[in-house]
Amino acid sequence: MKKVVVFGLILALWGSVQAQNITLKGNIADAETHEGVPFATVYLKNTAFGAYADSLGNFELTYTPTQHDTLLVQHVSFFTYQQAIDFPKNSEIHLDLKPNRMVVACPIVDKRLQPTFTQTQNTLSGIALEETYGQNLGTALAKIAGVTTLQTGSTIVKPVIHGLHSNRILILNNGIRQEGQQWGSEHAPEIDAFIAKQLTVVKGAAAVRYGSDAIAGVILVEPNALRFHTGTEGDLHFVGFSNGRTGVISGRIGHRFGGKMNPLALQAQGTYKRGGNLQTPTYFLKNTGIEELNGSFMAEWKKENYSIETFYSHFETRIGIFSGAHVGNLTDLMNVFEAEKPADSANFSYKIARPSQVVRHDLVKTKAFFRTGNAGRLYITGASQFNVRYEYDKHRPRNDSLAALNRPEFRMHIFSHTLETLWEHARFYHFSGQIGVFGMFQNNDVYGRFLIPDYQTFTSGIFAVERWQKDKWEIEGGLRYDVRNTNVKAWKGKIAADTSFFFQNISANFGAIFHANEHYTFYFNAGKAWRAPGVNELYSNGLHHGSASIEVGDRQLQAEKAYNFILTNNFHNDNLGAEISLYRNYIQDFIYTQAGAARLTVQGAFPTFYYKQANAVLSGVDFYAHYTFAKHFTLQSKMAIVRAWNREAQTWIPYMPADRWENGIKISAQNWGKLDLPYLTLSGLKVWAQKRAPLDADLLPPPQGYFLFNIESGGHFHWKKQEVRLGLSVSNLLNTKYRDYMNRFRYYANEMGQNVTLRMSFPF
Numbered sequence: 001m002k003k004v005v006v007f008g009l010i011l012a013l014w015g016s017v018q019a020q021n022i023t024l025k026g027n028i029a030d031a032e033t034h035e036g037v038p039f040a041t042v043y044l045k046n047t048a049f050g051a052y053a054d055s056l057g058n059f060e061l062t063y064t065p066t067q068h069d070t071l072l073v074q075h076v077s078f079f080t081y082q083q084a085i086d087f088p089k090n091s092e093i094h095l096d097l098k099p100n101r102m103v104v105a106c107p108i109v110d111k112r113l114q115p116t117f118t119q120t121q122n123t124l125s126g127i128a129l130e131e132t133y134g135q136n137l138g139t140a141l142a143k144i145a146g147v148t149t150l151q152t153g154s155t156i157v158k159p160v161i162h163g164l165h166s167n168r169i170l171i172l173n174n175g176i177r178q179e180g181q182q183w184g185s186e187h188a189p190e191i192d193a194f195i196a197k198q199l200t201v202v203k204g205a206a207a208v209r210y211g212s213d214a215i216a217g218v219i220l221v222e223p224n225a226l227r228f229h230t231g232t233e234g235d236l237h238f239v240g241f242s243n244g245r246t247g248v249i250s251g252r253i254g255h256r257f258g259g260k261m262n263p264l265a266l267q268a269q270g271t272y273k274r275g276g277n278l279q280t281p282t283y284f285l286k287n288t289g290i291e292e293l294n295g296s297f298m299a300e301w302k303k304e305n306y307s308i309e310t311f312y313s314h315f316e317t318r319i320g321i322f323s324g325a326h327v328g329n330l331t332d333l334m335n336v337f338e339a340e341k342p343a344d345s346a347n348f349s350y351k352i353a354r355p356s357q358v359v360r361h362d363l364v365k366t367k368a369f370f371r372t373g374n375a376g377r378l379y380i381t382g383a384s385q386f387n388v389r390y391e392y393d394k395h396r397p398r399n400d401s402l403a404a405l406n407r408p409e410f411r412m413h414i415f416s417h418t419l420e421t422l423w424e425h426a427r428f429y430h431f432s433g434q435i436g437v438f439g440m441f442q443n444n445d446v447y448g449r450f451l452i453p454d455y456q457t458f459t460s461g462i463f464a465v466e467r468w469q470k471d472k473w474e475i476e477g478g479l480r481y482d483v484r485n486t487n488v489k490a491w492k493g494k495i496a497a498d499t500s501f502f503f504q505n506i507s508a509n510f511g512a513i514f515h516a517n518e519h520y521t522f523y524f525n526a527g528k529a530w531r532a533p534g535v536n537e538l539y540s541n542g543l544h545h546g547s548a549s550i551e552v553g554d555r556q557l558q559a560e561k562a563y564n565f566i567l568t569n570n571f572h573n574d575n576l577g578a579e580i581s582l583y584r585n586y587i588q589d590f591i592y593t594q595a596g597a598a599r600l601t602v603q604g605a606f607p608t609f610y611y612k613q614a615n616a617v618l619s620g621v622d623f624y625a626h627y628t629f630a631k632h633f634t635l636q637s638k639m640a641i642v643r644a645w646n647r648e649a650q651t652w653i654p655y656m657p658a659d660r661w662e663n664g665i666k667i668s669a670q671n672w673g674k675l676d677l678p679y680l681t682l683s684g685l686k687v688w689a690q691k692r693a694p695l696d697a698d699l700l701p702p703p704q705g706y707f708l709f710n711i712e713s714g715g716h717f718h719w720k721k722q723e724v725r726l727g728l729s730v731s732n733l734l735n736t737k738y739r740d741y742m743n744r745f746r747y748y749a750n751e752m753g754q755n756v757t758l759r760m761s762f763p764f
Helices: 002-020 126-130 137-141 330-338 400-405 535-539
Strands: 022-030 041-044 050-052 058-063 069-075 078-085 091-097 120-125 147-152 156-161 169-173 196-203 217-223 231-241 246-256 264-275 290-302 306-320 356-371 376-392 410-428 431-448 455-470 473-488 499-515 520-531 541-544 549-552 560-572 576-601 604-628 633-646 660-668 675-687 706-719 722-731 755-763
Touching (some): 041 058, 050 410, 137 147, 137 156, 137 196, 156 196, 330 576, 330 604, 473 535, 549 576
Parallel strands (some): 169 217
Antiparallel strands (some): 022 058, 041 050, 069 078, 120 196, 147 156, 196 217, 231 246, 231 755, 264 290, 290 306, 306 356, 356 376, 410 431, 473 499, 499 520, 541 549, 560 576, 576 604, 633 660, 660 675, 675 706, 722 755
16 A cells, blocks of 8 residues: 555656646747857746757757746847746747847857856947958957057058957957967968958956956957758858959858758858058058968767867968068168158059068867756867968078078967867856866977077966856856966077976956846946966067067066956947946056167168066047937947056056047938848048157157048849849048058058948858
8 A cells, every 4th residue: 555655656746747847949040130049048037947049049948837937038149038938838939039239248259158248348240240351350350449450551450459459369269269479560360351250359358268368358250150951051252442452252151961961060161362552642552462362161060969060270371561661771761750752662563572471370179069967068179270470571681592492581380289178057046157177288489580489388277157147137257277387498599598487377357237227238347367478578689570670578577467347338229329338457567568779780770669567557438329310310439548557657658549439320221222221331530649658669759640531331132033242332532641650660651542342242
């Protein structure tokens, strides 16, 4: 009898459990494009039940139902979806999310922790990204408020966030931190911008998730997601620029197999670019051509409980360096500074002569994902990168036999190997989080004329991030510990013996998001980050060909330590969207360059820059807004202000972006005749003169401010069954003559003049 009772109780309990547990399966898609939305957060409001959508937008949520369940779906690029649910049994649903044009919430970060970050961030995607096709990565990112550029001429462009650049910004190429010779002002990111489906800028200290060096922020380059359904898709892009007579062609093709091979998806992409001498409003810039050949390949085998992904990218470019920046003697150098027009000018040509650069970068990544039961997910990511940089002087060696070989005067080969293991635990009550370990080994070999020595670096770190989320609040905290050991090798008598540098420190982050109502959201973030001095800052002592300058390091430099605070207010309704961010960054032992007297060498006369260190405060404001005041008319505005103060010398820090303010009006419609989604944008960019720069720290006073007028237009139409996307733009429409303070070649020449761009894309 007892056995029967016990057996009956077991059956009753089992039936009760079965009745209580419900599994909800579904797919999340973009309401406009109907494509799957990857890695959205799905959870029941005020419960511990939650799940993440996969890379195709599919999710599975098991929960215990109550009388009043509310399903919430969140994603960086979309408005939050909320729906009351009442499913008596296991169900499947399809959800459409409405795109958020402001896109100031959380970015997709290496497909990991999906709730919104508390750092300020902005995303470039869709039409806004299409408008940048054919441009380099730095120029494309400059469309985002708070991001400016550091240039060496008009073809080498690096992003600047809140006045900081180079080794203070981490760039993640498909989740892998891009590692090359990024320390140089003319060492632009070796990434094909056509790879990106979305570019996200995370502003402020982000070292807890990404490691030391992320003092200024992180740039996420996210490629196109692999195809969701069985079949083939792709796109083909043609871009032409009038200035430089530059042509670009880029294509992508993706395929998902059917049948038993359905878990396998492939994607390949390639780009070719060629341009000649660029032109200012009054003259050509000699030897400023460019040639580029890039490609990438991605494959993934994805099952319900595991997946394996491989990714390979190749970037190769040859860039001409403006020959007018390489001057024979000190007298000629001073004459060039004072001249209205460079003496070394020419007509248009595609030929790339000396001085020039050749850069190649290869990246290989393998990533594995495993479900660890109901406890969470495990990610293991390994990557290797090989970066080659050749720099050619203006003149070949005087020895005829050596000159015939046409070898570069300066060669750098850097190998980087990274391995990261990360475990993300399942949502528990109101908590979600991750813990991980990271390691990186680098070996850099230098050949030719001395600038920096050979070195090896080993970096390792361990970190944890946890988030609490309930009702209108999201609170996040993180902690990370990193060590970096660099061994500098003796080099041809320049360094007496091998020398080691050991740095270690802790990074921390605390942030909060308050959703006041459906219109207002407040973000606050406080972060501590650090950065060890680079080998170039410690040991540079020679001519840097690409920047046409002599650089001198200081072996006594200490690690930078940054304390970053950002407060952001975001407002949006049907007609108005606005975001304003206030930031303040205290950096102890901030490393900067200061100009000294020009120096005469056997290669010519060049400016000299010395690495210095001081405590600094960087503060400023980023602002963006758009207001639709009529059915087809929208006003747009963005502003960036940076202030950088040397607390020890009680003066301004040199080479910081000047204040800028861009305003425009956009006219758009659903259709105009046979043209779908036509738009026309008229905008003006005002950049003030940089009056907050110490005169004794530069070779020349900062140039005057300037105003540029620009036009963007575009639309879609169908030719037979083929969709065609068109874009036509004109930058510097008035052909204004100007020089920018953040261009290292402003000493020698004006900026590029009017440039007409035509874009055509064919998705299939």
